[in-house]
Amino acid sequence: MGIRGTNQQRAALRRLAIAAAAAGALACIPAHAANQTGTATTVIVRPNSLVKVDDLDFGTIASGPTAGTVTVNAVTGARSTTGGATAVGAVSQRATFQGTGGILLITVIGDTSVTLTRAGGGGTMTASLVRAATTSGGGVALLGGTLLPSGVQTYYVGGTLNVGANQAPGDYSGTFQLTVNYL
CATH class of the missing domain: 1.20.5 (Single alpha-helices involved in coiled-coils or other helix-helix interfaces)
Structure with a gap:
């Protein structure tokens, strides 16, 4: 058929x-099959730990014939300038730390200022530090020996940098220490 x-x-x-x-x-x-590898990473910390997430960065600054200041707000991260200091570009950031654990009492070791020294020598500037924190429940508080609830807290450090008149050009850096005391 x-x-x-x-x-x-x-x-x-x-x-x-x-x-x-x-x-x-x-x-x-x-x-046809195509393969590509990826990377997965993590960091495990013990309870009652403190981890640095970001450094304090005042950004790029042009100095003028008069002294001035550059401020990075610890609460908002916003940068502002006064006097002969002029912000160049938009890159600046507050320092960020995260802590985990029980009830916390936060303090900054030593003075609340840091000296920034020019790489290669020949110049310094000082900055006054300001600390703030948020808890896992939200809200921001300025710190100075403040009790915080348990959980994850984020700590911010900002400050005001004193820029001299005709400050020598170059890269400046300094260190400070943040200590969290657990109760």
Whole structure:
């Protein structure tokens, strides 16, 4: 018996048979696979820990013929300038630390100022530090020996940098220490 129907129906059935045969042939061809590796990382800390997330960065500054200041707000991270100090570009940031554990009492070791020294020598500037914190429940508080609830707290450090008149150009840096005392 042959295929019955109109010429159009027979042609459609032939095209369908050819398509099915082609699909079957393609199923036998192996697919090409492309591989790429990725990286997953984490840091595990013990309870009652403190981790530095970001450094305090006053950004790039142009000094003028008069002294000035550059302030990075500990609460908002916003930068502002006064006097002969001019902000260049928009890159600046408050320091960020995170602590975990029980009830916390936060203090800054030593003086609340830091001296920034020019790489290669020949110049210094001082900055007065300001601390603030947020708890896992939200809200921001300025710190100075403040009790905080348990959980995860984020601590911010900002400050005001004193820039001298015609301050020598270069990269300046200094260190400060943040200590969290757990009760």
